[in-house]
Amino acid sequence: MKKRMLSLLSLLLAGMLTLTACGSGGQTTGGQTDEDTGDAQAETTDVGEGMVDTSQFKKDGPYTIGFSNISVVNTFRVQMVRELEYAAEQAGVTLYTTDAGGDTSKQVSDIQDLMARGIDALLVAPGSTTATNAVTRKAIDQGIPVIVFNSEVEDESAFTGYVGTDAIEFGYVMGKWLLNELDGKGNIIVLDGTAGAGVGEMRHQGLQKALDELPDGGKNINILATYYADWAYDKGKQATEQALAAYPDIDGVWSQGGAMTQGAIEAFQAAGRPLVPMTGEDSNGFLKLWKEAQSEGFKSIAASDAAWQGEVALEAALKALAGEPIEKYNYIPVPTITDADIDQYVRPEYSDAYWCNTKMPKEVADQYYLE
16 A cells, blocks of 8 residues: 655645535545556556546446445444445446445455446445455456445555545544643543454554654553444443443543444443543534533544545546546545534434434435434
8 A cells, every 4th residue: 555644734624624514515625646556557548647547447328336345334334325325326327235244255255246247337345455455456357447435455456546534634633632632641542443444544543643743752642452343332332341440540532433432421421430532523423422521521523534435436436437537546535523613513303323424415314314
C-alpha cells in the first residue's frame, strides 16, 4: 500500500468541514492520491494525474453490479448497505449482494460466485488488506472494473478505484482532540474496530501520529489496554466494563467510533465512575447519550464516516462501464461534530441505529428509523 502523508491542508479541511443537516447527506470531494505505482491499469492513457483510464471496461447497459461485503456486523454497515441498495434502485441497475459474515475466505468465494453470475462491475467492502487481492485481480483481467470502498487494500493492481474516508486522518483528528483534552498526559484505553481490518489499522495509525507529535512523543500517555470491539455497541460496552474492573484510573477513551462509545458511556455510568473525555462517531444512539451527558460535564468529538460511500462507489463503477476516467483514490472528507454543534445533528425521533452522515431521503430514513 502506498504510504500517504497527511498534509496540513487536509487536516484544516477536516476541522473546518461540518456535516450538512442530518438526512440531507454530504458531498464527495476529489480524490487525494500519491504518484502511480506503475501497474498497467493506472497508466494506460494520459487521463490526468490521479485518474484511471477505464476505456477497456466500456460496455452498454443495462448493468448488473456485484457487491461483496465482508459483514454487516454493526448498525453503520447495515445503513451503508441500505444506502447502496437505494442508490442502485434509483440508477436502474441490478445489484447482487453477498455477506461474508466476517470470514475473508468466504468473501473470496463470494466474489468468485458473483463473477460466475456474469456481473459487469464489482464493488468490494473488504475485511482484509490482502485476502481478496488475487481474486479481484482476476476480475479486472476478465474486464470487470473493481471499486473497493470503506476499507483500503494494499495492492493497487487489485482495484480500479477506491472510495472512502481517509482513515488515518479520521484517527488523527480524534487523537489530537483527546490528547489536547488531557493536556498530553494520562491513562487511556483504546477501543479498536475489527482485528485485521484495514480501516481500523489506519485509524489507529492516525492515533499514533497524534501521539508522536506531542512534545514528549507521547511518553506521558499510558495506553492501559486495547480492545477489539467490532465498532459494535454491545462489544464496546463489554470491553469498557472489563477495563473499569481492571483499572481504577482511566482518564480518557480513544474509541474508533461505530457504536462503541455509546456502550462505553453506559459502562462508566453503570459503574458509578465519572465520565471522562471520549472520542466517537456520528451514530444517533451515541449522539443522544452525549447530549444527555453534557449535564454531567461530558465532553466528546464525533468524526464522521459517510454512510453513503457505497453510492459513490456505485457511481465510480458506472463511470468505468461508460469508459469515463475515474479517480484512483476518492477520499471523502472527515467532518466532525463538537459539543458546540451537537444539537444540529442529534435526531431524538430516530432510533439509536441511525447514522447522521447520510444521503438517504427523509421518507426512506423514516421507514427504517422513525420510532
